[in-house]
Amino acid sequence: MASTEQRLQELEDREAIRELTARYCHAVASGDGPAIVAMFTDDGIFEMGPRVVSGRAELEGFYGAVSASPPIPFIQNHVIEVAGDGARGTCSVEIRLVQDGEAYTAAGWYEDTYRRVHGSWRFARRDFHVFHWVPLKKGWG
Amino acid sequence: MASTEQRLQELEDREAIRELTARYCHAVASGDGPAIVAMFTDDGIFEMGPRVVSGRAELEGFYGAVSASPPIPFIQNHVIEVAGDGARGTCSVEIRLVQDGEAYTAAGWYEDTYRRVHGSWRFARRDFHVFHWVPLKKGWG
Amino acid sequence: MASTEQRLQELEDREAIRELTARYCHAVASGDGPAIVAMFTDDGIFEMGPRVVSGRAELEGFYGAVSASPPIPFIQNHVIEVAGDGARGTCSVEIRLVQDGEAYTAAGWYEDTYRRVHGSWRFARRDFHVFHWVPLKKGWG
Numbered sequence: 001m002a003s004t005e006q007r008l009q010e011l012e013d014r015e016a017i018r019e020l021t022a023r024y025c026h027a028v029a030s031g032d033g034p035a036i037v038a039m040f041t042d043d044g045i046f047e048m049g050p051r052v053v054s055g056r057a058e059l060e061g062f063y064g065a066v067s068a069s070p071p072i073p074f075i076q077n078h079v080i081e082v083a084g085d086g087a088r089g090t091c092s093v094e095i096r097l098v099q100d101g102e103a104y105t106a107a108g109w110y111e112d113t114y115r116r117v118h119g120s121w122r123f124a125r126r127d128f129h130v131f132h133w134v135p136l137k138k139g140w141g
Numbered sequence: 142m143a144s145t146e147q148r149l150q151e152l153e154d155r156e157a158i159r160e161l162t163a164r165y166c167h168a169v170a171s172g173d174g175p176a177i178v179a180m181f182t183d184d185g186i187f188e189m190g191p192r193v194v195s196g197r198a199e200l201e202g203f204y205g206a207v208s209a210s211p212p213i214p215f216i217q218n219h220v221i222e223v224a225g226d227g228a229r230g231t232c233s234v235e236i237r238l239v240q241d242g243e244a245y246t247a248a249g250w251y252e253d254t255y256r257r258v259h260g261s262w263r264f265a266r267r268d269f270h271v272f273h274w275v276p277l278k279k280g281w282g
Numbered sequence: 283m284a285s286t287e288q289r290l291q292e293l294e295d296r297e298a299i300r301e302l303t304a305r306y307c308h309a310v311a312s313g314d315g316p317a318i319v320a321m322f323t324d325d326g327i328f329e330m331g332p333r334v335v336s337g338r339a340e341l342e343g344f345y346g347a348v349s350a351s352p353p354i355p356f357i358q359n360h361v362i363e364v365a366g367d368g369a370r371g372t373c374s375v376e377i378r379l380v381q382d383g384e385a386y387t388a389a390g391w392y393e394d395t396y397r398r399v400h401g402s403w404r405f406a407r408r409d410f411h412v413f414h415w416v417p418l419k420k421g422w423g
Contacts, residue, residue, distance in 0.1 A: 004286060005286075008286065008289050008290070008293075011293050012289065012293070015293065015296060018360075019361050019362075021359075022358075022359040022360055022361045022373075023361055025358075025359040025374060026359060026361065026372060026374070026391070029374070029391075029413070072374075072389055072413055073359075074356075074358045074359060074374055074376060075358060075359055076358055094376075096389055096413075096414075096422055098422065098423050101423055102421075102423040103420075103421025103422045103423035104423075136418075136421040136422075136423075137421065
């Protein structure tokens, strides 16, 4: 049976992890690369299909390039499992973005691994899976 | 005045109910009918306008048919009221789906009744209301 | 170090503030002006670019006009900071609406200030920022 302290801690951890993913969205939408990178652990990984972005330097290159025309992500359906200083989560995402001057819409989900570092939750790994990534005019049909 | 135990329990119940609706979305999007049905009570009901799907056998038929071309739901705006082993909730939903090879978009809301069964929260009833359910190219105008 | 009571209170406050924004969405979507206005403090402010709607009478005029053809908002990515009886938050929003018989889509974010009044959280100020507000057929490109 978990103690009151353990139960409070887990509730606070879940809040902090949800906020981490929310702050990620705001930082992406405002094109703030350094803020995004600071949300990852030093050995953090962002994965998208065959593309693997690993460690601080690569993350800085990847998210630094975002700032020119930032996508707008909306995260939902968050499932979180906390175990001590580590956690795993799955969340859905819808993204509005512009490519070659054209409106695009995307939908997918993240499989996340979180880690507590000096008292703060960070992304140890974000594995991004895409349902579709298409021009809005074409749609996902 | 609620005790610390009661307040912790309600916070945990709210988390568990939010996760139930999140896991529902992931299960629908991956076309996992059995996982969806297991989220309902044995006498669970899914309602959509005049259509009423009631009890395990009917739910299996209804959600089993989903797997061919699963819709992708995104749940938001969740309001929850817990009372002991029962709870009620209202949440908004946006759905991306394909019908006859064409991209459709839907928006609506669920009126949910949840029940705690052997320590786990389940759907006792999902009443789905539709704002619109239209081809993306046509839109909701 | 925060006490158990303080930690529980903050978790409950965060839940109540999230529900405030969720109930706001449901009230907007159902065109219930009085319900929306009651979620603001008596000196509440809604701001959208140069437009400032301030105090109960102006809020009643502004949200009363909504009911004819209500927009449907979806709030996500909520970051909340509680300090006693006040709080600040940032959240993303997607909106589906109809203008001149045509489907419109909007995306933006709210910078909120919340205040606890007689035990209930309300909006002291909602500052609404728009990413785009466009016909669905045109898109955000």
